[in-house]
Amino acid sequence: MRHSYRSALVTGASSGIGTSFARRLAADGCHLVLVARRTDRLDRLAGELHKQHDVTVEVLPADLGSAAGLAAVRARLTAGDPVELLVNNAARSARGTLAELTPETIDAQLSLNVTALAQLTRAAVTGMLDRGYGGILNVSSMASLTASPGSAVYGATKAFVTSLTESLHAELAATDIHVTALLPGFTHTEFHAANDVEISYLPDIAWLDPDTVARAGLDAVAAGRPLAVPGAQYKLAASTVQLAPRSLLRALARRYRGV
Secondary structure: OOOOOOEEEEEOOOOHHHHHHHHHHHHOOOEEEEEEOOHHHHHHHHHHHHHHHOOOEEEEEOOOOOHHHHHHHHHHHHOOOOOOEEEEOOOOOOOOOHHHOOHHHHHHHHHHHHHHHHHHHHHHHHHHHHHOOEEEEEEOOHHHHOOOOOOHHHHHHHHHHHHHHHHHHHHOOOOOEEEEEEOOOOEOOOHHHHOOOOOOOOOHHHOEOHHHHHHHHHHHHHHOOOEEOOOHHHHHHHHHHHHOOHHHHHHHHHHHHOO
């Protein structure tokens, strides 16, 4: 599917799924605003995309977990050239049970995964309502659908993302603003190593390619679908979760994660 958005802002664009989003959008002729903390990576990606696709690529270095970084990106969404598609991809996790996490680690996840995402979504929606058109793609997780022992805060933040996105989709159903939550499973990126998340126990079938995930999300928001679950194995898992008793899901999650 070729996407009709003429401009997009992508958070967490310096690696993984965020980079795949940027490359796919640029290939469709979409002008970009790339947000992440690592300026060097953003600059390299911006140069590559401009050279290959002749699109305008604006680099906006920002730490969305900080008040100043969040304010800068929020301001960009409400001023300057309009952003037709917002991709909220930046996220943070941490390894350990809730009792093992420090208050600072908990706050860091909540600040980025919940507060920043909600505020950027709200900032984007206001402009889209004025223009009567737009799209918002919030990257959630399969972890939002069931218990996540060993990463309870992360799973809870993603449950927030899924719920917020579905609610906003319903609020805007009578408009031409498409709002979608993307629920990937385990994906080959730097995310797990950067967040010290143990993944060695996972079988090969559990893994997705970041480009596959990005394509599924962009296709879903273009089509106006509220949820996107990439990968046949995860589509099956999502359907099973809806039918299985919660007590069974908790027991399976606890055994699978070895908590």
